[in-house]
Amino acid sequence: MSTTRVTPxxxxxxxxxxxxxxxEDAAVLAGLYEDEAMRRWASAPVHDEPSAARWVAEQRRGRETGERLAFAVEETEASDARPAGHVVLKRSAATAATAEVxxxxAAHARGRGVAPRALTALADWAFATxxxxxxxxLDLLHQVDNTASCxxxxKSGFVLSGLLPAAPPAFPLDGHRHIRRASRAT
Structure with missing residues (x-):
């Protein structure tokens, strides 16, 4: 798919x-998905430790193909060793010009700026790499009722560019498309 070797x-x-x-993140990941908001907004099929282990294995396979570059987000200064979040770059073989993030x-890390900082770092890295x-x-998609994602x-430099029609079951409600262009990368 890619001529660029990706090994971050x-x-x-x-x-x-x-x-x-x-x-080794599977058990902790399963615990993070006990949060109602995680189950509502994140589309991953994580319900228990075995499903979390399958999800982690899928992330590894995505990294190997270069189509899904997923990262656990950790707060280096936090006493809590659990991941604080997740960011992912989804690349398609169809076009090298556009990717989705x-x-x-995680519930224990919300409201501390984890998502904007991690997403900005991912976008900057993706544009450079x-x-x-x-x-x-880069496109960021979310349901219209997810105001936190807006x-x-x-905060991460993505500009609202339009509405998307619902596409059940994965995207049950209308959505927003936010775009960040490479010229905004620093």
């Missing part, structure tokens, strides 16, 4: 470290 072990964003998900924040392949745009998008 870690990215940093101030007090955050973004690192690949690991098999996604994220979630895939510039030679022509990546110029705030995170704006």
């Amino acid at each position: 072990a870690r990215l940093t964003a101030g007090p955050l470290t973004l690192r690949p998900w690991a098999p 996604g994220y979630w924040t 895939f510039a030679r392949e022509g990546m110029t745009r 705030r995170v998008a704006g």
Whole structure:
């Protein structure tokens, strides 16, 4: 799919470290998904430790193909060792110019700016890493009733560009498309 070899072990964003998900994260991930908001907004099929282990394995396979570059987000200064969130870059073989980003924040880390910092770091890294392949745009999609995602998008340099029609079951309500262009990367 890609001519650029992607092997980032870690990215940093101030007090955050973004690192690949690991098999030993499965139990903690299952615990994070006990939160009602996580189950509502995150589309991952995580219900217990075995499903969390499958999800982590899918992230590894996505990294190997270069189509899904997912990172666990950790707060380096926090006493809590659980991941504070997740960010992902979803790349398609169809176009190198555009990719999609996604994220979630664990309940124990919400309201502390984790998502905007992690998403900004991911976007900056993506534009720098895939510039030679022509990546110029990142899309962030969310349901219209997810107002927190609108705030995170704006804080991360993504501009609202339009409405998307519902596409059940994965996207049951109308949505927003936010775009960040490479020229905004620093």
